[in-house]
Amino acid sequence: MNPFANYGRIVHGDRFIGRETLVNNIENRIIHPDNPGNLVIIGMHRIGKSSLAHKAIIEQKDNLIRKGVLPIWMGVASYDLPSDFFHALVKRCVREMTRLDWLSDAVQNLADYALEIEDSWDEIKDFFIEVKEIGYQMLLILDEFDHARHLFKGNTAFQRLRELADYPDYGFSLVLTSRRSIRDIEQLAGSTSPFHNIFQVQRLGMFNNDDLEIYFSRFSDIGISISDENKKRILFYCGSHPYLLEMLGWEIVEVNHQNQEQKVDVDKTADSILQSIFGHYDDMIRLLREEETLNKLLQILFGPVVDVKPTDVTELENYGLIKQNDNGTYSAYSEHFHDYLKLHERSAEFSEEIWPIWRRTEKALREVITITMSGVYGDDWITELEKGRSNLKKIFDVCREAQQKEEKTFSDRASKNLVDFTYPADLFTIIFARGLWQPYFQPLFGHNPNYWEQRKQLLSKCRNPLAHNRGETLKPHEFKTIEAYCTEILDILSEYVS
Structure with a gap:
C-alpha cells in the first residue's frame, strides 16, 4: 500500500x-x-x-x-x-x-x-x-x-x-x-x-528535521530504500513542504510498485509530475500577490530591496517561505522553488512587482548590448567578445552555468538568451570593455567611463538581494538618485525600450 x-x-x-x-x-x-x-x-x-x-x-x-x-x-x-x-x-x-x-x-x-x-x-x-x-x-x-x-x-x-x-x-x-x-x-x-x-x-511552517525523518521512514517501512543522495534530490524539489513531499513521495512509491524497481530515480520521477508542482507554485504566487506579499519576497530573494521591513522578513520566515543562508542572504524554502521564482522574476508578469523603472532600465541595457554587438559580430557575438577578454569570458561562463542549471530544471521554460543571466555590474563591464566602449557604446551613451562608473556602482548595489549581516540597504536619498540615473539611461536608450 x-x-x-x-x-x-x-x-x-x-x-x-x-x-x-x-x-x-x-x-x-x-x-x-x-x-x-x-x-x-x-x-x-x-x-x-x-x-x-x-x-x-x-x-x-x-x-x-x-x-x-x-x-x-x-x-x-x-x-x-x-x-x-x-x-x-x-x-x-x-x-x-x-x-x-x-x-x-x-x-x-x-x-x-x-x-x-x-x-x-x-x-x-x-x-x-x-x-x-x-x-x-x-x-x-x-x-x-x-x-x-x-x-x-x-x-x-x-x-x-x-x-x-x-x-x-x-x-x-x-x-x-x-x-x-x-x-x-x-x-x-x-x-x-x-x-x-x-x-x-x-x-504552522514547514516540516522540521524530526518530521522529515518520519517522512523518509515511510519509504523504508514498505521496503523502498532511499539513499542520502535521494533525500537531497527530494529536498531539492520539495524543501520541507508537506504537500510537495507527499506528492513526490506518492509518485516514487507508485513507480517503484509498477516497475518493481529497487533503485529510486528522484529526478525522473519528479519530471513526470512537474506540471503538478508548477501548478502548486503558481497557486502560491497568485495567493502571495493577492496578499501583497510577493513583492516583498522577490525583493528579499533577488533585489532591489526597496521597502522591505524587518517585520516582512520575520513574517516570511515564520511562514517557512524563506530561510537564511550562511552568508546572511535568503533563499526560498526549496532550491527548485527559488529557481522557479528566479525564472519568472525576469518575465513581464513580474517586472512591475518591484520598482518598474529599474526593471525597464535593466532590460534596456541588455537590449542595447545584444542589438549593438550582434550588429557588429553577428549571432555568435558572445564568443567573439570573449576572445582576448578574460574578464568577459568569466562573466559569460558564470551565465552559462546558470543557464544550464535552468535548462536542466525547467527545460523549454528556460531562457535561451545568455544575457538574461547577467547582473548590472556585468552589463557595465561589457559596455566599458576594451575595444567596445569608444567605437560602439560611447556614441550612444556619451560622457566618459568615470561618469558612468558612479552610476554603475549605485545601480549594482541596488540589485543586491537582502542580506541579514550586510549593511548595504539603500538609503532614502539613494533611491531618488537611482531613479534619476534610470531616467537618464532610459532617455538615452529610448529606442531600445519596448
Missing part, C-alpha cells in the same frame, strides 16, 4: 506526520482545560493547517465529549451570507446534540425560534446560553477562515463571534485555520473589531 495515498486531502490517523510540539500546544490550549481557549492556526497554502486541527482536536472528539464539550467543524468558504452561516451553526449543534442525546426541549425550542427569523442574533445567543445552562459547551472549528473577509463585511459578524467566544455565559470556544492573520482578515472586511485579541496564535 502507498503510505502517501490520498495526498492533498486532510491527513488523519497514522497518515499524519510529526508536528509533535504543535499538537501538544493545541492540546494544552484546547483539549486538557475544562474550558477550552480560543486559538488560530496560521500557515501558508497547503501547509497542513486543516490536518493539524483534525489531528489535535477532532481525533480527540471522544475525550472532549466525555467532558461535555462538543466539537463542530465548519468550512467558512461554504457560506455566502452571515445569516446562513449562523443558522447553519445552530443546525449543526442541534444535530450533534440529538445524536448524543444531549438535546433538551428548551434547547430545541430556542433553536426553532432562532431558525424562524433571518436576523435572529438575540435568539441565537439565548440558544447557546441554554446549552451552557444544561451543562454543555461548544467548540467551533472554522476552517478556511480567510473567506471571512468576504463573508463578514463590517464589524457585526466579527463582534458576534467575539461575544460568543469571549463571554463565559455562552460556553463557546473558537479554533480557526487561515493563511492570513485575523487582524488582516478583519481589516480586509472593513472591521475595527478587537476580535483578533482573543486568540492564541499557533504558526
